[in-house]
Amino acid sequence: MNVYTNSAMPAESASAPGGARAYAWVVFALMFCLLLSDYMSRQAINALFPILKVEWQLNDTHLGSISGVVPLTVGLLTLPFSIVADRWGRVKSIALMVALWSFATLGCAVAANYNEMFIARLLVGVGEAAYGSVGFAMLVGIFPKHLRSTIAGGFTSAAAFGSVLGVSLSGLVATHYSWRWSLGLMAIIGFVLTIIYYFVVTEKRLANARPADARGTPTQERVKLTPRVLLSGLFPSWSVFCAYLGSASQIFVQGTLFVWLPSYLNRYWGMPVGKAALVAAGLVLVSGTGQLLCGVLTDRLSGASSLKRWNVAIGYCLLLAVLLAAAFRLPPGNLQLALLIPAVFFLASSFGTCGAIIAEATPSTIHGSAFATLTLFNNILGLAAGPFVTGVVADAFGLQVALRLLPLAAVLPLSVYIIGRWRHVAEARRRGGV
Structure with missing residues (x-):
C-alpha cells in the first residue's frame, strides 16, 4: 500500500555544496528569529499586567485569561494545524502563521477593552499554534541526520530566550512610552521577519539544500492519509x-x-x-x-x-x-x-x-x-x-x-x-x- 503521495528527488552521491549548506544555516537563523518573535509576542503581555489592571479595572482572573488563552489555543490546535501544513505545504503555512500572529499582536496593541484584547490574544494563539512543529519539520529536512539534536536543541531554545526578551523589552518600552507601543513593537518585529522570510525561503531552495543522505528519499509535498x-x-x-x-x-x-x-x-x-x-x-x-x-x-x-x-x-x-x-x-x-x-x-x-x-x-x-x-x-x-x-x-x-x-x-x-x-x-x- 502506498501510504504517502509524493515525488521523489533524484539520488545524488555528492554531498551538498557549500552554498546549500550556507543557505541551510541562513534558514535556521531565520526560523530561530521567528520562534523568538513567537514567544516575544506571547509573553510580552505578562509585563503589562500592572498597567492593564489599573487602566481597565481588571481582576487577576481577567489577566490570567488573556495570558493563558494563547498556550491553551496552541495546545488544542497544534496537531490539526500541523496536519494541514503537511498537506498544504510548510513554506506557505509558516508565512501565513507569522503574518497572522503579527496582525493579532497589532490587534492587542489597539484593543480598547478586555473583550477585544481577549479575542486578539486568542488569534495570537491561532497564528502560533503549529509554528514550532512545522518549523522544526522544515529544518529537519535540510540538515543531515547527525545534526538533528543540534538543530532541535538550538531551534527550541529560542522559546526560553524569546520569553525573557519579550517580557524585558515590553516592560522597558512601556515604562518609557506606553503599553500599546510595547505590543506594537512586537507586531513590527513579526512583520519585518515575515517579509524577510517571504524573499528568503522557497520550496525550490529548500529542495536544493537537502543533504546528500536525504536526497534519495521522497521530498515532502502533498500527503493523503487516513486517520489509521x-x-x-x-x-x-x-x-x-x-x-x-x-x-x-x-x-x-x-x-x-x-x-x-x-x-x-x-x-x-x-x-x-x-x-x-x-x-x-x-x-x-x-x-x-x-x-x-x-x-x-x-x-x-x-x-x-x-x-x-x-x-x-x-x-x-x-x-x-x-x-x-x-x-x-x-x-x-x-x-x-x-x-x-x-x-x-x-x-x-x-x-x-x-x-x-x-x-x-x-x-x-x-x-x-x-x-x-x-x-x-x-x-x-x-x-x-x-x-x-x-x-x-x-x-x-x-x-x-x-x-x-x-x-x-x-x-x-x-x-x-x-x-x-x-x-x-x-x-x-x-x-x-x-
Whole structure:
C-alpha cells in the first residue's frame, strides 16, 4: 500500500555544496528569529499586567485569561494545524502563521477593552499554534541526520530566550512610552521577519539544500492519509512512544520550576518580588543555553546512532535528578543556587535527543504532525500538569516540601528513557539492525 503521495528527488552521491549548506544555516537563523518573535509576542503581555489592571479595572482572573488563552489555543490546535501544513505545504503555512500572529499582536496593541484584547490574544494563539512543529519539520529536512539534536536543541531554545526578551523589552518600552507601543513593537518585529522570510525561503531552495543522505528519499509535498495510517505513522513503535512520553515527563519538571521558582525565592529566600523574578529569568536563560548546548553535545557523542541518543538522554536525566535532589535538600542560600544553576541547565536537555529519535523513526512527509504530537505531549503532560500538580502538593504540605519532592518526578523520564532504549534495541534486532 502506498501510504504517502509524493515525488521523489533524484539520488545524488555528492554531498551538498557549500552554498546549500550556507543557505541551510541562513534558514535556521531565520526560523530561530521567528520562534523568538513567537514567544516575544506571547509573553510580552505578562509585563503589562500592572498597567492593564489599573487602566481597565481588571481582576487577576481577567489577566490570567488573556495570558493563558494563547498556550491553551496552541495546545488544542497544534496537531490539526500541523496536519494541514503537511498537506498544504510548510513554506506557505509558516508565512501565513507569522503574518497572522503579527496582525493579532497589532490587534492587542489597539484593543480598547478586555473583550477585544481577549479575542486578539486568542488569534495570537491561532497564528502560533503549529509554528514550532512545522518549523522544526522544515529544518529537519535540510540538515543531515547527525545534526538533528543540534538543530532541535538550538531551534527550541529560542522559546526560553524569546520569553525573557519579550517580557524585558515590553516592560522597558512601556515604562518609557506606553503599553500599546510595547505590543506594537512586537507586531513590527513579526512583520519585518515575515517579509524577510517571504524573499528568503522557497520550496525550490529548500529542495536544493537537502543533504546528500536525504536526497534519495521522497521530498515532502502533498500527503493523503487516513486517520489509521496517520496514527501508525506517528506511533510506529513503542520506543517512539517512549520518546514522546519521556520528553513530556522531563518538561513536567521544567514547567514546574519556571512557574514556582519566583514564588520560592520570594517566600523562602526573602527576595523582593522584582529581584525574585530577575533571578528566575536568569535561570530560564541558563535552561535555554543548556537546551542549545546539550543538543550540540548529543550530536557530537551520538552521530547518527539512535541507540547512542537514548544513552545520552538517560545520562542527562540522571544528572538532572541528582543535581535537583542535592539543591533542594540544602537550605536557601548561595550553595543552593550554585547547584540550581547546573540543574536547570539540564531541564530541557533531552528535547533535542527525543526530537531526533522521533524524526528518524517517522516518515518525513508527516514530520510536522509528529513534532506537533511531541508539542501536544509536552504541553498537556508537562507544562500544564507540572505547575498544577505542584500547586496541589504545595497547598497540602508547603511549597518547599513540594519542590523537595520534585526530583522524584525526574525518576519518571529516566525510567521511560531506559524502557525506550530497551525497546529500541529489541525493535532493531527484529529488523536485523543490531
